[in-house]
Amino acid sequence: MEETTKRKRDSIINELVHGKELANQLSNHIILSSNETNEFLIDKIISTYQKALTMLNVGDGKMKDSHSSFTNESPKSEVIIDQEFNHNALFKKRKSMPKWKEQVKICTNTGLSEGSLDDEYSWRKYGQKDILGAKFSRGYYRCTHRNGQGCLATKQVQRSDEDPTIIEVTYRGRHTCTHSQAKPLKREFPSKLKLKIKGLEKNKLHNDIKNQLQTKGTSFTSKAELDVKRKDLEETKEDIFPWFSFPSPSIGSENEIMMESNFFNLSEYQLGYTGLCQNGPTSESDITDTVSAPTSVTNSPILDLDILLQRGDFDTDFPLNTPEYFSS
DNA sequence: AGTATTTGACCTTA
């Protein structure tokens, strides 16, 4: 082997060994905080270093044989054992991950599927199973950023047997992806249900909205309010909805929390949005329910429709629950 | 073509 190649190789090995040592030190520090996801990621980092060193035939971070490296004699058995170890470790980690359950009530007139429930994270379906004794199959979802950012959050979605309008969602693991952290708060202006307004000028739209809302009454919010009856298993409120500021615990009882999703109020009319219900209130009871729902959300931003229209925010996308404006 | 979903097979757990 040439002298320069040997020197290069040695410095690579030194870097890898150093990196692994640092990861080990980090592990010892973080392990005290018992964050399972962090632990898992650290394990992965260390194992990556270990694999690289093993492939260089360096063994446990120590330079064993500086002569047989860069050959094709990779210690396959070690790698296989390592992979098996990681596989088992992965299952153990998953088992010990924090887990909690929510029940989300959806409106009956929506054709949206369980998977389209908008909880502000992006999920990718990876499986579906028929569950013994259950009428509806269970869907398995993982965070979209699992591969890119190693986010291990998963959720299981299943329609309730007793009440098909209730979706039971079981979350497992916290999101570690930066994407989800950066996503807008639930109460900010939604982007998902885009309203396609064809051939309507802003002013006409504005007037139409006014007229319709005045006809229906002074105000309404969408039927978007999610009855989130949360059953804590292991988590605190803040852990489950880190983006959401919960109202005082006086609402509801037995740890049940009613969430209302009238995301924002417009000065003349209250408009709501939902990722669950596209058709808005369809009956008197819907409206009544909505109006009588606890108006505990006081931190909703107050926006004026005129300003929003002038700003062009709703040029073509306007999240009203007014059926006439939905294209689908 | 790239991304998401479906679905049968495989793996783990109780």
Next chain:
DNA sequence: TAAGGTCAAATACT
């Protein structure tokens, strides 16, 4: 050993 959970190839969608 059966049921639940995950993988990954095939398929669908955009």
